[in-house]
Amino acid sequence: MKAIRATDKYLVRYKWHFLGGVLFVALSTLLAIFPAQVVRYAFDLVQEGIDLYHLFGGTQAQQGVYSLFGRNIILYGALIIGLALLRGVFLFFMRQTLIVMSRLIENDQKNEIYQHYQSLPLSFYRRHSTGDLMSRISEDVGRVRMYIGPAIMYFMQLVILFLLIVPLMLMVNVKLTLLTLLPLPILSISIFYVNNLIEKKSDEIQKALANMTTFVQEAFSGIRVLKSFVREQDSHRNFTTASDAYRAKSLELNFVNSLFFPLILFLVGVSTIVTVWIGGQEVIRGTITTGTIAEFLIYVNLLTWPVTALGWTSSLVQRAEASQARINEFLNQKTDIVSRQNIAQHIQGDIVFDNVSFVYPDTGIQALTGVSFRIQPGHTLAVIGNTGSGKSTIANLLCRLYDVTSGRILVDGVDVRDYALTSLRSQIGYVPQDVFLFSDTIGHNIGFGLDALSEERMVQAAKDADVYENIMRFPEGFETKVGERGITLSGGQKQRVSIARALVKEPSILILDDALSAVDTKTENVILGSLQRIMQNRTSLIISHRVSSVKLADHILVLDDGRIVQHGTHEELMADQEGLYRALYERQLQSEEA
CATH class of the missing domain: 3.40.50.300 (P-loop containing nucleotide triphosphate hydrolases)
Incomplete structure (x- = not known):
């Protein structure tokens, strides 16, 4: 129960909902017990009334006894109806406090998790799948809500009922009480195991449904590829397999559910038979009345659902503990991308990479090694290289989506780690590769x-x-x-x-990360013409694997395996016959001619 204690702060936040719920649980429980005692008095009144009616047979008093008996029965009936209506009001407020509280906490927890997700670095998202993130913010939070709402509510009902009903039953007849309550623990334990089996089957169904949903989503998202390779029949067979697996799991769950209510009814029926059988023997001996049997039957029925819910809530608590542990696992992860000084100032665009090296924390891949360059305000720098040479990493580091492993990056003479993140990123216009x-x-x-x-x-x-x-x-x-x-x-x-x-x-700084890779040469020239006007007096970084996209830059860096192997203007780099830049240019020229 260590993990679930993380929800205590929410219970404190909504303490008035919680305390109000406890009050309404107690009041509704009391109003459920009183009718049982009224029924006992009514049953005993019926027996006494019949005896008195026959005792005064043939006299004028017989009619008076009959009228008094009728009035008392109506009074008891009205009292039972009134108590039931009043209990209904308290049950309504019980759910309006405890269940509403659980919904409010669910909403707060989802908002907290979502906000925390947004604060985590990109390395976190590279390590975890989107499905896992969605599962924790939806299914896991839902399971925690079931603990905060229904589990707490039904547990309180059970505790209050046992504290009130069991002493009343023991005061009437100890033997009848013990024998009547004997099947209830068996019922609770049985429900616990059956419910765990139901939950297990439900999880299997959810996984089967998730697999089927993922398959359908991919199939429809890639429908062009699917049709172009004429794989419709193969896709349909795979869908049928996934659908059949879902159907099989659903039928297994339906079978287990079919056992659930018959089991409850059987064990409740055993308690009822024991109550009537043992109670009848006690009535014959004269130790109790028939009204007591009726009272005991109502008590048994009152205890049946809370005891049944005990097994169910025990399973809910276990699942909530596991879900909250999964939620805590992510909430306890802290971002290392934090500002050291929270500097917020207008950026002119003087960018310096000073001996920057970077290793991706999740994969251990060395992306950059000893990279140094400067972009003066209003100038354009282009970075070109083969795939995997570290071009996009430069953009990620400048936007501070990652922090450098060694070295430093300065913007207007200030280390990017000292800028407030919102101030830095809001002044950068970034067109990502994807x-x-x-x-x-x-x-x-x-x-x-x-x-x-x-x-x-x-x-x-x-x-x-x-x-x-x-x-x-x-x-x-x-x-x-x-x-x-x-x-x-x-x-x-x-x-x-x-x-x-x-x-x-x-923006003060414009970053184009392979932003023209999907357009033709004519469109590229039109966009570059527009960008040339826009990039005047604006620091710009153009990242590309195409020479045509970078030749208009004031300065060009050529990267290879995370290192700067060449730098200069287009003309200077073309003059190097053995350079990588000229090799890239000639290779692309041949490709275009072909």
């Missing part, structure tokens, strides 16, 4: 980095990225929905919308 568009309108995707955006500014950014005409061809223009991950747009269109998203921020 374009990601949200399932929203084109306009909202372009304005994603701003709280408010004028239409004029959005249109100008679209024109600068050479995507304006494409957007206006859509019937809804900027209000066009791009679909999941921008599936309704072509690769080139997605890249240009991503460029517009960076340009509309009017």
Whole structure:
């Protein structure tokens, strides 16, 4: 129960909901017990009334006895109905306090986890799958809520009922009490094991459903590839296999569920038979009345659900403990990307990489070794190299998505580790290598980095990225929905919308990480022409594997295996016959001619 103690802070936060719930549980339980005693008195009254009626047979008093008997029965009936209605009111408030509290805590916990997720570095996301992250913020939080709400509520009900009912039963008849309650622990233990079996089967169903959902999502996301390779029949067979596995697990769960309620009814029936059998013998001996048997039967029925719930809640607590441990595992992970001085100032764009080396913490891959360069304010630096040479790592380090392993990065003479993260990143326009568009309108995707955006500014950014005409061809223009991950747009269109998203921020530093890889040469030249105007008086970093994208830069770095092997202007690098830059240029020229 160590892990679940992490939820104590929420119980303190909503202490009035919790205390109110305890009060309403106690009141509703008391009002459940009182009718049993009223029923006992009513049964005894019936027996006494019948005896008196026959005793005064043939006299005028017989009619009076009958009228008094009728009035008392109506009074007891009205009292039972009144107590039931009042208990219903308290049950309503019980759920409105405890269950609402659990929902509020669930919401707070999800918000806390989501906020914490956002603070964690990229290395965390490289180590953990999206499905695992989603599972902890949804299913695991849901299981913890079941502990905070229903488990606590039913456990309190059980405790209060036992503290009130068992002494009352023992005061009436010890033997009958012990024999009546004997099947209930067996019921609780049985429910515990059956419920664990149900939960196990449910988990298997969830996994089977997740596998089937993942398969369908991949199939529909890659429908173009699937059709082009004529794999529809093969895909259908694989789906049928996944669907059959889900069906088999569902039928197994249905079988276990079929045993659940018959087991409860059987053991409750045993308690009822014991109560009537033993109670009848005690009535014959004259130690109790028939009203007592009726009272005991009501008590047994009152205890049945809480005792049944004890096995269920025990399973809930176990699962909540395991889920909270999984949640704590992520919440206890702290980001190492924190500001040392929280400096927030306007950036001019003087960038210095001073002997920077970097090793990816999750894989141990050496991405950069001893990289040093400077970009003066308003100048453009291009970085070119083969795949895996460390180009994108430079962009990640400048945006401080990672921290350098050794060396330092200065922006306007200040170490990037001393800048407030929001101040640094808000002044950088970054077009990543892997374009990601949200399932929203084109306009909202372009304005994603701003709280408010004028239409004029959005249109100008679209024109600068050479995507304006494409957007206006859509019937809804900027209000066009791009679909999941921008599936309704072509690769080139997605890249240009991503460029517009960076340009509309009017950043102090512009980073283009292979941002023109999905466009043709003509479109590339148009965009570069627009960018040349935009990049005037703005520090820019162009990362590419294509020489055509970098030749307009003021200075070019050539990376190979994380090291700078050449640097200079386009003309200077082309003059080196044996250099990697010229080799890349000639290779791409031959590819274009072919």
